[in-house]
Amino acid sequence: MLDTVLKGKQGYWGWLIFLLAIMGVGLGCYLYQFQEGLRITGMSRDVSWGFYIAQFTYLVGVAASGVMVVLPYYLHDYKAFGRITILGEFLAIAAVTMCILFIFVDLGNPVRIMNVLLYPTPNSILFWDMIVLNGYLLLNLFIGWNVLSAERKGTHYPSWVKVLIYISIPWAFSIHTVTAFLYAGLPGRHYWLSAILAARFLASAFCSGPALLLLLCLIVRKVSKFDPGKEQIRTLGGIIAYAMLLNVFFFILELFTAFYSQIPGHMHSFQFLFSGLEGHGRLAPWMWTAAGFAFVAVLLLVIPATRRKEDTLAIACVSVIIATWIDKGLGLVIGGFTPNPFGRVTDYWPTTPEILITLGVWATGFFILTVLYKMAVSIKEEVGA
Amino acid sequence: MGIDRRAFLKIAGLSTILGLGGKAAFDILAPGELEASTNAASPGAGKRWAMAIDARLVDDKVISEATSACHRHHNVPDLDSAKEEIKWIWEEDYEHSFPGHQHEFVSDDIKHAKFLLLCNHCSNPPCCRVCPTKATWQRADGIVMMDPHRCIGCRFCMAACPFGARSFNWGDPRRVTRVPELVAKNQGFPYNKDYPTRAKGVVEKCTFCVDLLEKGEQPLCMTAANKVKKGSFTFGDLSDPESPIRSLLRKRYSLRRKFELGTNPNVFYLI
Ligand code: SF4
Ligand code: SF4
Numbered sequence: 001m002l003d004t005v006l007k008g009k010q011g012y013w014g015w016l017i018f019l020l021a022i023m024g025v026g027l028g029c030y031l032y033q034f035q036e037g038l039r040i041t042g043m044s045r046d047v048s049w050g051f052y053i054a055q056f057t058y059l060v061g062v063a064a065s066g067v068m069v070v071l072p073y074y075l076h077d078y079k080a081f082g083r084i085t086i087l088g089e090f091l092a093i094a095a096v097t098m099c100i101l102f103i104f105v106d107l108g109n110p111v112r113i114m115n116v117l118l119y120p121t122p123n124s125i126l127f128w129d130m131i132v133l134n135g136y137l138l139l140n141l142f143i144g145w146n147v148l149s150a151e152r153k154g155t156h157y158p159s160w161v162k163v164l165i166y167i168s169i170p171w172a173f174s175i176h177t178v179t180a181f182l183y184a185g186l187p188g189r190h191y192w193l194s195a196i197l198a199a200r201f202l203a204s205a206f207c208s209g210p211a212l213l214l215l216l217c218l219i220v221r222k223v224s225k226f227d228p229g230k231e232q233i234r235t236l237g238g239i240i241a242y243a244m245l246l247n248v249f250f251f252i253l254e255l256f257t258a259f260y261s262q263i264p265g266h267m268h269s270f271q272f273l274f275s276g277l278e279g280h281g282r283l284a285p286w287m288w289t290a291a292g293f294a295f296v297a298v299l300l301l302v303i304p305a306t307r308r309k310e311d312t313l314a315i316a317c318v319s320v321i322i323a324t325w326i327d328k329g330l331g332l333v334i335g336g337f338t339p340n341p342f343g344r345v346t347d348y349w350p351t352t353p354e355i356l357i358t359l360g361v362w363a364t365g366f367f368i369l370t371v372l373y374k375m376a377v378s379i380k381e382e383v384g385a
Numbered sequence: 386m387g388i389d390r391r392a393f394l395k396i397a398g399l400s401t402i403l404g405l406g407g408k409a410a411f412d413i414l415a416p417g418e419l420e421a422s423t424n425a426a427s428p429g430a431g432k433r434w435a436m437a438i439d440a441r442l443v444d445d446k447v448i449s450e451a452t453s454a455c456h457r458h459h460n461v462p463d464l465d466s467a468k469e470e471i472k473w474i475w476e477e478d479y480e481h482s483f484p485g486h487q488h489e490f491v492s493d494d495i496k497h498a499k500f501l502l503l504c505n506h507c508s509n510p511p512c513c514r515v516c517p518t519k520a521t522w523q524r525a526d527g528i529v530m531m532d533p534h535r536c537i538g539c540r541f542c543m544a545a546c547p548f549g550a551r552s553f554n555w556g557d558p559r560r561v562t563r564v565p566e567l568v569a570k571n572q573g574f575p576y577n578k579d580y581p582t583r584a585k586g587v588v589e590k591c592t593f594c595v596d597l598l599e600k601g602e603q604p605l606c607m608t609a610a611n612k613v614k615k616g617s618f619t620f621g622d623l624s625d626p627e628s629p630i631r632s633l634l635r636k637r638y639s640l641r642r643k644f645e646l647g648t649n650p651n652v653f654y655l656i
Contacts, residue, residue, distance in 0.1 A: 037585035038538075039556035044468040048543040048553060108538020108553065108586025115518040115537050126517040126541055187511050187646040188547025264485065341549035342477065343484030346467075 004378035026360010046346035056102035058329040065209020066092035067172035089144040090372035098365035191269035207243035208324035211317035226380040241301035290326035293319040429526025433623040435651040442617035454609035457576040471552040474503040504550040504591040505650030512542040538586040557585040
């Protein structure tokens with residue numbers, strides 16, 4: 001099937017070369033970080049996780065969201081999604097790969113990464129996260145590859161693949177739940193220490209991931225002869241609408257608990273994020289931007305006319321992605337570390353090399369995504385679906 | 386006891402695997418059995434080391450002597466950067482040592498008191514619970530250890546410690562002997578040739594001077610502090626009802642940082 005990857009138009013190669021260039025810059029910066037240590041990042045004793053771990057968290061959500069097309073097709077026999085399950089699975093592969101890379105670049109001692117396997121520690125959530133993430137990657141690789149090659153040959157995929165598909169459905173929920181548990185079980189970090197964190201993670205995953213998938217579907221339709229389908233896009237729009245509403249609702253629950261109870265520890269992180277604390281308010285404009293985009297997204301998604309029109313739906317999807325990315329890819333981690341255990345505020349902002357390494361990882365993910373989508377779409381075109 | 390010893394060890398072991406925390410399970414299933422069952426092999430078993438610091442006696446001199454004794458013995462470099470700071474024991478005011486406790490009418494002596502903060506060697510340490518490689522772990526005597534040769538630098542333990550007791554080597558700490566601006570501040574580094582320096586990318590923190598305890602000596606901060614102000618520091622075994630620290634705690638009112646989080650800190654502040 002790899003043959004399909006090697007035949008492409010100019011635009012395809014141009015895009016891949018562009019991504020390779022960014023990957024190269026990212027790799028260069030990573031080598032610098034490898035040499036100098038994580039001191040070249042903006043992280044500190046107080047904000048000891050930053051941009052990398054935040055991207056990781058966001059992308060686990062994107063990976064998990066593949067299940068939003070897989071589940072209706074396989075469990076509810078919703079036939080229309082049969083056309084795009086492969087796109088969901090391939091998106092998951094690219095996203096999990098980025099997750100693993102983000103963990104890797106965040107390690108102070110990456111050469112020792114195998115210690116996690118050499119000294120397995122079941123009481124550490126990170127140990128379980130490693131298992132579920134790698135498991136999810138393998139599941140999607142096996143499933144995607146087998147389903148697609150069967151489709152090309154015009155046969156039905158072997159029945160053991162079906163078993164894997166059923167396993168992959170709860171597995172998708174597990175990856176984001178376990179990732180939430182990384183945060184939600186830490187004493188003294190009030191912003192994270194919330195029973196609803198895993199639910200919030202899942203809700204934001206199930207709107208942001210499908211929103212990205214929907215945009216990808218629109219792009220696929222533009223650049224290829226394969227049309228993911230009007231009905232498919234419309235159903236995705238519905239899923240995104242429900243998930244985004246839940247996401248906003250869960251966030252409001254957090255706000256209520258913090259501000260009605262008036263317990264300082266519960267309010268501090270929110271105050272820091274939205275209005276600044278002790279004169280440190282760098283994140284406030286970002287968080288209000290997120291709130292603004294969330295508002296636009298909800299509006300466009302709730303009103304049936306704008307949800308059903310593809311161009312307004314696309315705007316809604318972009319808004320969902322911006323809002324959830326700021327919330328999870330920026331606010332969650334920095335807000336959780338602020339104020340620090342002494343009640344002080346330490347500023348964190350990613351440095352240029354840190355941002356370039358981050359872009360490098362994203363470019364790697366999109367490189368993988370492009371190649372996989374090229375493969376899927378070529379085969380879809382070939383069999384004339 | 387309605388449950389035999391073998392069975393409860395099994396349940397306790399199982400609940401540890403399930404992440405419920407072996408110690409907690411022991412406490413519920415068979416209070417007091419933990420000591421007996423872990424005594425066998427591990428060093429210091431049966432003890433529970435703790436420190437009491439008298440806030441009334443801590444002054445600038447005590448602080449500087451105690452911190453420099455610790456940091457010189459353990460080769461803790463001065464990196465001249467708040468962002469990269471490494472510290473095992475350090476000064477903090479009341480408000481930030483006990484955030485949430487201060488109020489505007491607190492007595493003057495408390496408001497202006499100085500506290501020395503360090504790892505609490507918590508009896509129920511979240512840092513050890515989260516470490517994916519067992520690079521930080523708890524000895525039978527309660528001391529929370531760090532293995533800088535195993536640590537992968539994920540910094541999960543730093544997120545889990547609610548006391549800010551852990552420092553990370555963001556860069557190579559040994560550069561203080563090379564980088565001109567740092568050389569002056571670190572004349573003679575490594576100060577203690579018998580104690581290892583760390584490499585970049587690992588976490589470190591106070592060890593209660595476990596190397597000295599094993600030789601029957603006392604933690605260095607305490608020795609240094611007591612030279613300045615006798616009785617400012619007391620160190621001992623909480624499991625021994627006759628130990629000086631136990632009798633001191635019986636007599637004086639003490640605070641622990643963030644006791645409400647259930648980590649069970651073993652550093653007490655007498656006020
Ligand atoms: S003070 Fe922090 S580092 Fe020390 S034992 Fe307690 S949780 Fe662990
Ligand atoms: S940074 Fe090191 S000691 Fe801390 S949790 Fe990670 S591996 Fe364990």
